[in-house]
Each structure stands twice: as C-alpha cells, then as structure tokens.
Amino acid sequence: MQKTKTPKAPAPLKKQAPGQTEAHIPSQDPKDKARQGQSSEMTEHAEDDAQGGKLDASSELTALWEKKDTEVVVSVVPTQIRGNSFTIYHSDIRTLRPHQWLTGKIIECLFHIHANKCKLGTRIYILNHYTAGVILFRKREEVRKHTLSKIQFDSYGAIVSFVNVGNIHWTFLYINAEESTMYLADPARNSAVQAESDNAAKKFSDYFKMRRTCCSKTDWVDITWKGGVMKHPVQQDGNSCGVVVCMMAKKVMEVFPKTPKMTFGTTTREMAHQRKVxxxxILTASVFDKEVNCAMCAAIKPPGSVTHQTHTDWIQCDSCSRWCHTQCLQMDQKCLKEAQVGDWDCSLCTK
Ligand SMILES: [Zn+2]
Ligand SMILES: [Zn+2]
Structure with missing residues (x-):
C-alpha cells in the first residue's frame, strides 16, 4: 500500500464511513470520537487476545519501553463516566517499566479498565485519587470544594480509590457500604493500618455529612462507618506500591461483593510480570483510532481551532502510519513541504 505523505485537508476523514463528513461529527472532542468507536474496538481486542494478538501487543510494548520518552498518544481508555477518557502518552506507559514509580493517572486508568472488565460500572464507584487525598488529608475548607454533588453514592455498593501519601507512596482505599467498612490498605508492611482505616472512616463520615450540609445529599450519611483491615501480600521493594494497589483493586473487583482473597506474588520477578500485564x-483497552485522530493531541481538530475552520494540515508517519496535525508538531509550511519530498517519521519512529 502506498503511503501518502501529502498533507490532507483533512486527510483522515477519507477513512471515515461513507456519508460521514466532518460537519456531521457531533463534537470535536476526541473523547467523544473515541467513545463512538468503543464497542467495536473492544470486541476486536477481546478477539485479539484469544487469537494470539497478545504477541503483537507484547512486542509493541517492548518497543515502546525501549524508546526514550515522547508525547505520542499510545492509548485512549474510556472511563466509567460516559464521555470521559484517559489519554495515555508514550511517557505514561513507560512508568510501568520495572523499578519505576507508577503515576496516579496510570493507576486510575487501570482501575477503570478492571471495573469495565468486571462489568462493575454501576456497582463500584471509582473515586479519583486527588479527591480521595483531599478528603483524607486536607482541611475542611478544601474538602468543601469537592462535594461531587452529582454523584449518588448509595446507588453504588462500594467505592474504590487510592491515595498518595507524602508524595512518595500509594495506598489502596476500599469503602464497602454493605459492611459499613472502610479499608485503607498499605502495600508496605504497616502496623498502624487499623488506626489509619479508623481515621479514614471518620474522615469520610464527616465528608458525607458535609455533603448533606452543602448540597442536601443524604446518601451514606446514616451509616456508622468503621475501619477494617484486610490481609494482603506486601511489596518487597521501594517502587512497586502502585502495582500492589492495582492488584488489590483487581482482586476486590473480581469477586465483588464477596470478600476478596488477596493472593498474588510480590517478588521482583512477579512484579516485573505484573507490570507487563x-x-x-492499557494498550489493548485503547479506543484510539490512529487513522482518524491526531497522535499528538488525540483529537480530530487541533487544540484551539474553531468549528468553522475547514482546513487542517496533517502529516502521516512513514514508519507507523500515525497521523499528526502539523500544528501539533509546530511544523510550518516550509517544513511541511520538505517533509512531503522526503521520508517523515513521527517522534516515536525517529531513530
Ligand atoms: Zn493534534
Ligand atoms: Zn511513527
């Protein structure tokens, strides 16, 4: 297949379903576009998994891990909130390499993937880790800015989240409404877990009462919350807390609402394996369509462009076929002309 390097105006639209023009796209939001492709893509990936597609993904991952950090989009993962998604860049996926510290974005993205796999979208609420941290560690005035007034917690059976402790450590938070119990589980060995879980129970009780005062929400206000301790394996190194948090969330979701058996290994080898898994x-849950969306901004239209703007310059990578807005590459007309004459590689494929 001959790859054109000619910038199109707008090229990727050619690849869309017949009859669909840019004007008919309901939103320029890449997340919306990503969502449109969700169901078919998901099915496709599930089949891939069953038929050895894992091998391809595995070699793709090895290549991504070997390359130095770039800001090329490698995956767009839908969240449990309709229309929202995580845009995962190459530099993000590299934080899963052995001995690296996982970012909150990566952990939260994995929570949403597991909830989706376990079909728990309406049964477990995934609380973003920033808000969880504010509720547990910040002053009342700041907590009041995070009422989540649109969320009705009692329509869920549980909350799962995680929190950043002292900027160096992740801990897992599990709030089980049926048991009226809050677990703040520390991936590291910690003798104060009961006290910390009790404290979490108090902080969240206050939080639910604050929501009643601020926005008349009475969900989970009348529950007498208590702190709980769950048995789980502990990390054996200084950087795998995020991986252990993901493993704990996975175990909770797999058997929810039953009490999970936390059986997983945490040796260096087992952690390396889990990181890869x-x-x-993240790669296989992606709904990113590299034929349609820009590999730099994940959108159809470059950031800041106006709706009636019809002309957008694109360039396609000769090596991986990703499309990029020239605007997102800060490529001017002169550079674009030069790129059209010779080969052009995206930053991920540049040697
Ligand atoms: Zn772009
Ligand atoms: Zn490329």
Whole structure:
C-alpha cells in the first residue's frame, strides 16, 4: 500500500464511513470520537487476545519501553463516566517499566479498565485519587470544594480509590457500604493500618455529612462507618506500591461483593510480570483510532481551532502510519513541504 505523505485537508476523514463528513461529527472532542468507536474496538481486542494478538501487543510494548520518552498518544481508555477518557502518552506507559514509580493517572486508568472488565460500572464507584487525598488529608475548607454533588453514592455498593501519601507512596482505599467498612490498605508492611482505616472512616463520615450540609445529599450519611483491615501480600521493594494497589483493586473487583482473597506474588520477578500485564491491558483497552485522530493531541481538530475552520494540515508517519496535525508538531509550511519530498517519521519512529 502506498503511503501518502501529502498533507490532507483533512486527510483522515477519507477513512471515515461513507456519508460521514466532518460537519456531521457531533463534537470535536476526541473523547467523544473515541467513545463512538468503543464497542467495536473492544470486541476486536477481546478477539485479539484469544487469537494470539497478545504477541503483537507484547512486542509493541517492548518497543515502546525501549524508546526514550515522547508525547505520542499510545492509548485512549474510556472511563466509567460516559464521555470521559484517559489519554495515555508514550511517557505514561513507560512508568510501568520495572523499578519505576507508577503515576496516579496510570493507576486510575487501570482501575477503570478492571471495573469495565468486571462489568462493575454501576456497582463500584471509582473515586479519583486527588479527591480521595483531599478528603483524607486536607482541611475542611478544601474538602468543601469537592462535594461531587452529582454523584449518588448509595446507588453504588462500594467505592474504590487510592491515595498518595507524602508524595512518595500509594495506598489502596476500599469503602464497602454493605459492611459499613472502610479499608485503607498499605502495600508496605504497616502496623498502624487499623488506626489509619479508623481515621479514614471518620474522615469520610464527616465528608458525607458535609455533603448533606452543602448540597442536601443524604446518601451514606446514616451509616456508622468503621475501619477494617484486610490481609494482603506486601511489596518487597521501594517502587512497586502502585502495582500492589492495582492488584488489590483487581482482586476486590473480581469477586465483588464477596470478600476478596488477596493472593498474588510480590517478588521482583512477579512484579516485573505484573507490570507487563498491566501495560498490555492499557494498550489493548485503547479506543484510539490512529487513522482518524491526531497522535499528538488525540483529537480530530487541533487544540484551539474553531468549528468553522475547514482546513487542517496533517502529516502521516512513514514508519507507523500515525497521523499528526502539523500544528501539533509546530511544523510550518516550509517544513511541511520538505517533509512531503522526503521520508517523515513521527517522534516515536525517529531513530
Ligand atoms: Zn493534534
Ligand atoms: Zn511513527
């Protein structure tokens, strides 16, 4: 197949379903576009998994991990909130390499992937880790800015989240409404877990009462919350707390609402293996369509462009076929002309 390097105006639209023009796209939001492709893509990936597609994904991952950080989009993962998604860049996926510290974005993205796999979208609420941290560690005035007034917690059976402790450590938070119990589980060995879980129970009780005062929400206000301790394996190194948090969330979701058995290994070898499994889950859960969306901004239209703007310059990578807005590459007309004459590689494929 001959690859054109000619910038199109707008080229990727050619690849869309017949009859669909740019004007008919309901939103320029890449997340919306990503969502449109969700169901078919998901099915496709599930089949891939069954038929050895894992091998391809595995070699793709190895290549991504070997390359130095770039800001090329490698996956777009839908969240449990309709229309929202995580845009995962190459530099993000590289934090899953052995001995690296996982970012909150990666952990939260994995929570949404697991909830989706376990079909728990309406049964477990995934609380973003920033808000969880504010509720547990910040002053009342700041907590009041995070009422989540649109969320009706009692329509869910549980909350799962995680929190950043002292900017160096991740801990897992599990709030089970049926048991009226809150677990703040520390991936590291910690003798104060009961006290910390009790404290979490108090902080969240206050939080639910604050929601009643601020926005008349009475969900989970009348529950007498208590702190709980769950048995789980502990990390054996200084950087795998995020991986252990993901493993705990996975175990909770797999058997929810039953009490999970936390059986997984945490040796260096087992952690390395889990990191790879998690990274592959992010790649295979992607709904990003590299034929249609820009590999730099994940959108159809470049950031800041106006709706009636009809002309957009694109360039396609000769090596991986990703399309990029020239605007997102800060490529002027002169550079574009030069790129058209010779080969052009995206930053991920540049040697
Ligand atoms: Zn772009
Ligand atoms: Zn490329």
């Amino acid at each position: 998690l990274a592959l889950e």
